[in-house]
Amino acid sequence: MHTTSFLVLLTLMLSFKSFGSREFKKIKLNQYKIITGQTSDGFQGYFSIIKNGLTVFEEREFGSYYYIKMKDVNGDKKIDLIMTQWTGGAHCCYNLTIFNLQNGMNKLAYIQGGSRGFQLKNLDQDESLEIIFWDNPIDYLFNSFSSSAQGKVILKLKNGKFRLAPKLMKSSINSKDVQEMRLEIKKEFRSDGEIPHSFLKLLMQLSYSGHLDFALRLAEELWPKSRAGFSKFKLEFSRALSGSVYWREFYLAI
Ligand SMILES: [Ca+2]
Ligand SMILES: [Ca+2]
Numbered sequence: 001m002h003t004t005s006f007l008v009l010l011t012l013m014l015s016f017k018s019f020g021s022r023e024f025k026k027i028k029l030n031q032y033k034i035i036t037g038q039t040s041d042g043f044q045g046y047f048s049i050i051k052n053g054l055t056v057f058e059e060r061e062f063g064s065y066y067y068i069k070m071k072d073v074n075g076d077k078k079i080d081l082i083m084t085q086w087t088g089g090a091h092c093c094y095n096l097t098i099f100n101l102q103n104g105m106n107k108l109a110y111i112q113g114g115s116r117g118f119q120l121k122n123l124d125q126d127e128s129l130e131i132i133f134w135d136n137p138i139d140y141l142f143n144s145f146s147s148s149a150q151g152k153v154i155l156k157l158k159n160g161k162f163r164l165a166p167k168l169m170k171s172s173i174n175s176k177d178v179q180e181m182r183l184e185i186k187k188e189f190r191s192d193g194e195i196p197h198s199f200l201k202l203l204m205q206l207s208y209s210g211h212l213d214f215a216l217r218l219a220e221e222l223w224p225k226s227r228a229g230f231s232k233f234k235l236e237f238s239r240a241l242s243g244s245v246y247w248r249e250f251y252l253a254i
Contacts, residue, residue: 025068029081032101036066047083056105063088074157075127078102091115091145109162115139116150123168131155131162137244142195149200151208153246166253170210191226207241210254
């Protein structure tokens with residue numbers, strides 16, 4: 001390309017970048033400026049961390065939206081930056097990045113979540129927050145997305161890194177809840193049509209709290225006698241769980 005044409009094109013591109021975008025949010029944290037927004041064509045979302053006028057971190061992706069929050073995540077009494085990316089799909093996907101912007105820019109966490117968002121809560125006695133999100137190995141496997149169910153995963157900060165927290169995920173069986181759900185499932189589960197959400201929800205709850213064997217026994221009991229395909233369901237369900245990195249690590253740890 002001729003040098004002059006290149007310079008004209010570059011000028012046009014730069015002016016489009018500066019005038020052709022919408023800022024959604026701009027915050028300051030220590031010596032950093034954090035901006036989220038979208039280019040004027042409406043398709044490219046961006047997230048930038050700027051220090052002294054220079055972009056030190058940036059993510060841009062077509063279709064994505066970036067959301068930011070500030071909170072002390074690691075319990076050092078200093079505010080951290082929490083960024084969630086939604087890739088813009090109807091049911092997928094949410095990704096979480098947590099930055100510590102105290103002494104330079106450090107990533108505390110990057111988690112690829114599934115079809116639902118993230119929660120940050122302190123679930124135990126220490127100072128730091130745990131990350132809660134929903135694993136989705138069976139989304140679309142047995143029925144539509146809205147009837148599917150996800151498994152609750154908890155990550156805990158340990159030696160500077162977020163790791164699976166099997167002790168926080170494991171819980172005892174709540175017999176009263178199980179009995180209530182059992183009655184609901186029996187009403188909804190028919191010999192044809194979709195596998196009910198209530199059934200998958202109960203199995204996922206039990207499987208992600210340490211009770212796969214109980215879940216599979218219950219599934220057999222609740223599966224209508226007039227309905228074919230239980231063995232296939234059981235195999236596919238177990239296979240899907242084994243295919244999940246989080247569930248497999250949880251299962252091996254408990
Ligand atoms: Ca902090
Ligand atoms: Ca904690």
